[in-house]
Amino acid sequence: MSRYERPNIRAMHGYTWGEQPEDDRTIKLNTNENPYPVSPAVQAALRSIDVATLRTYPQPTADRLRDAIAEHHTVSRNNVIVTNGGDEALRLAMTTFVEPGSSFGMAEPSYSLYPVLAAIHDAGVIEVPLQHDWSMPENFAGRLNESAAQLACVVNPHAPSGSLYDVDTLRRIAFELDGVLLIDEAYADFIDEGNPYDSAPLINEFDNVLILRTFSKGYSLAGLRLGYLLGSDALIDPVLSKTRDSYNIDHISQVLGLAALEDKVYARETWTKVRSERSRLSNDLAQMGLTSPPSQSNFILARIPPDAGVSAEQVYERLKTSGILVRYFAAPRLADRLRITVGTPQQNDALTKALQEILRPHAAPG
Numbered sequence: 001m002s003r004y005e006r007p008n009i010r011a012m013h014g015y016t017w018g019e020q021p022e023d024d025r026t027i028k029l030n031t032n033e034n035p036y037p038v039s040p041a042v043q044a045a046l047r048s049i050d051v052a053t054l055r056t057y058p059q060p061t062a063d064r065l066r067d068a069i070a071e072h073h074t075v076s077r078n079n080v081i082v083t084n085g086g087d088e089a090l091r092l093a094m095t096t097f098v099e100p101g102s103s104f105g106m107a108e109p110s111y112s113l114y115p116v117l118a119a120i121h122d123a124g125v126i127e128v129p130l131q132h133d134w135s136m137p138e139n140f141a142g143r144l145n146e147s148a149a150q151l152a153c154v155v156n157p158h159a160p161s162g163s164l165y166d167v168d169t170l171r172r173i174a175f176e177l178d179g180v181l182l183i184d185e186a187y188a189d190f191i192d193e194g195n196p197y198d199s200a201p202l203i204n205e206f207d208n209v210l211i212l213r214t215f216s217k218g219y220s221l222a223g224l225r226l227g228y229l230l231g232s233d234a235l236i237d238p239v240l241s242k243t244r245d246s247y248n249i250d251h252i253s254q255v256l257g258l259a260a261l262e263d264k265v266y267a268r269e270t271w272t273k274v275r276s277e278r279s280r281l282s283n284d285l286a287q288m289g290l291t292s293p294p295s296q297s298n299f300i301l302a303r304i305p306p307d308a309g310v311s312a313e314q315v316y317e318r319l320k321t322s323g324i325l326v327r328y329f330a331a332p333r334l335a336d337r338l339r340i341t342v343g344t345p346q347q348n349d350a351l352t353k354a355l356q357e358i359l360r361p362h363a364a365p366g
């Protein structure tokens with residue numbers, strides 16, 4: 001702490017990362033990475049990069065990648081800005097659309113980075129509690145309008161529950177909200193294939209809708225730091241031409257992001273495997289009495305039953321001792337649950353086995 005810090009920075013707490021162990025023996029089911037490897041096409045693209053190309057600045061607006069993203073969502077280049085991870089997109093939305101001293105809105109619980117970014121920006125946070133089944137309260141937009149929230153983030157599929165809101169729910173919020181609605185679709189790649197969910201048309205219907213996507217989860221590229229926003233020309237332009245860093249996407253990321261998108265077939269295969277493991281794991285957990293809301297994401301929010309004889313925090317600690325990391329949040333409504341990333345079949349089996357051992361001694365006799 002320094003007396004030179006701005007008062008709001010001095011008063012705030014930073015974001016708490018999920019643990020990132022350096023060893024590769026740990027079974028990492030704590031930060032929602034895709035458990036499958038990066039596409040071989042991305043590996044080949046990385047090998048083909050000549051360091052000589054790093055002498056000059058990268059293409060300033062990542063246009064080839066923007067075009068590929070635009071095509072992927074059937075929108076145009078002007079509707080896309082590429083960012084240094086989805087997290088930069090969130091920060092840019094805050095910087096561009098929220099006046100310091102005004103307010104920012106979110107559902108509670110959701111992504112714990114949102115209030116951190118608001119605090120950095122010296123904006124107030126209006127938290128609207130979700131219903132008991134994690135659905136959106138009827139008056140979500142109304143509550144935020146009362147406090148004149150200039151930006152609201154809705155994560156869909158919802159984190160940490162995995163629930164999916166349908167497009168009509170989002171459409172109603174966009175219509176009612178006075179400020180900008182950012183739909184954070186960090187996990188949208190894992191939505192069931194048969195589900196008709198497609199929010200991209202909302203950016204043409206409304207001048208206040210932004211959609212966030214990331215390569216971190218769906219494309220197994222969390223280490224690359226690549227994400228993007230979709231929105232109307234009018235919303236994207238100030239972010240692209242004023243508030244972002246002038247060269248926010250380096251040359252390597254532009255090349256690798258393009259290779260990842262061009263190998264969609266590979267990415268889709270990983271999504272299919274994650275979905276099938278998601279249903280197998282949630283069934284296995286349910287057999288042990290650990291219930292979870294239906295997830296359209298690559299994680300499961302499992303509830304440790306009150307009669308288990310161990311708390312969720314104790315289960316988290318015991319799993320950690322056996323080399324398995326999951327996420328525990330000491331927060332209202334989450335303290336009796338664990339957020340478990342869907343892993344490979346082997347990882348999920350190891351988790352189930354470890355859980356059986358932790359819970360068995362406490363099982364009711366008979």
Ligand SMILES: *Cc1c(COP(=O)(O)O)cnc(C)c1O
Nearest residue numbers: 085086087111159186214216227
């Ligand atoms: C992972 C995630 C993001 C973006 O992550 P990046 O790695 O910065 O792309 C955004 N929102 C939520 C809810 C996430 O879980």
